[in-house]
Amino acid sequence: MIVCRTIVELKEHLYALSEGGKRSIGYVPTMGYLHEGHASLMREAKAHNDVSVLSIFVNPTQFGPNEDLDRYPRDEERDLKLADECGMDVVFLPTVHEMYPTPSKTSVIVGGLTDRLCGASRPGHFDGVGLVVSKLFHLVKPDRAYFGMKDAQQVAVIEQIVHDLNFDTIIVPCAIVREPDGLALSSRNVFLSAEHRAQAVVLSQSLDQARIWIQEDTMTAGLLQSRVKERIESAPDAIIDYVELLRYPSLEPLEEEELTYKLDAPVLLAMAVKFGTTRLIDNSLYHPSGGV
């Protein structure tokens, strides 16, 4: 496994490994502190491409001024071990200066998809994601890039950028990986106290419950959201940032009165909930016609 810290090294190694672009490149962009969710992406990249690349970069431009950039967890040694176990050929570990030698005057902004959910709670977040993903895609030139569906809005935003800007990369969304009790894996779970960790299971439980509620004859979009909120608030320390039911991938909101059993296109139930200072997100995609 080759570890590159500069763009020049990365390009040289990728050019050699891909034989000048002839062999396919599978790419997993991450912010590190890798868990089994990332491992599932790496295994997919490994299985379906000639060359597999992981990047670890805690991208400052996607953090707001009052967010957790400084305390975002890091463990390079453990990350490299896991990447090696997953068969990565190249790991790209740039410094902030390598990625942003000067502040970027250029922005890559997606309208419409980014004014709700985490886009509303974290202004500028998806501008930072659009910028860094554009940069990384130009450096790695992946045939396929793998993203976890835990960040469903991120997947929708990146797919939109790829479509609108004609990037020659296929986005492969991968299923959320969960702990045995249902909690979605996240690098931020490490910050949860034992008490909050126990309560946090309410997120996935409410999503499972919603799978049942959504099929009820009289269930509306508005009622479903209220019920899910109520369920989450049964955990004493849960503070809801948002719970929203939206069409996917357009992320358009449903009418409050819309009957959920009549839905004819996929909908996303997405939530962000704080326990103490730790903000967790989770979601589930419900397909109509019995595929919920």
Place this chain on the structure above:
Amino acid sequence: MIVCRTIVELKEHLYALSEGGKRSIGYVPTMGYLHEGHASLMREAKAHNDVSVLSIFVNPTQFGPNEDLDRYPRDEERDLKLADECGMDVVFLPTVHEMYPTPSKTSVIVGGLTDRLCGASRPGHFDGVGLVVSKLFHLVKPDRAYFGMKDAQQVAVIEQIVHDLNFDTIIVPCAIVREPDGLALSSRNVFLSAEHRAQAVVLSQSLDQARIWIQEDTMTAGLLQSRVKERIESAPDAIIDYVELLRYPSLEPLEEEELTYKLDAPVLLAMAVKFGTTRLIDNSLYHPSGGV
């Protein structure tokens, strides 16, 4: 010479001609109605690359609502003849629907460089340029892309995007090509009446004159701009949109009082002038230390 009208065709031919990316691609993006200025770009692309590609696309997103999109001149037959004479291997001629099957939700926006000159006169113009150049670069994947310095601000903006987003393309700025009397070649010159065509020579004459004035001991940035404006207004029908002296490529304005003979970095004298309904632009780059 291969003429492609769809993205699928373009990709297939480029893949074959470049031998999967092994042979270098030189690219000249244009809006057609080609003249000797474009021909000079095509000859450069041809001379320095294995495969040379021209695109002709009158990009609607870089025109404002009251601009000349509908009357922008077109002559596909003549363009293809010139492209063939210049030895282009591929000409890409997409429809608007091929480039924008759905309206783009994604924007590529450059801050700072775009709030002056044509960016101020044509709000949104450079957003459209950033968008279409990003799309075209992803489709053509050029090693080198050739742009005329007549659109100096466009060159500065595109170089900024390439730098900020890590595009793997070298931007090659090429000298302005002029008529024997000095008028910069432009697809829009065709709209000038005989009388306005005669008067329009005042742009290049004022730039030549400025080359002399700029070396005077007491010449300031403010005075130079006034003198150039006066010179342009000696043409009875000239209506000045802007005349500005700026650092290049940052496009930062100079202090009014700054002595021009003391300048230690390149400056751009740029102008946009209307004759009737036709807006012409021209500019000259002045290098310090005798290189003016």
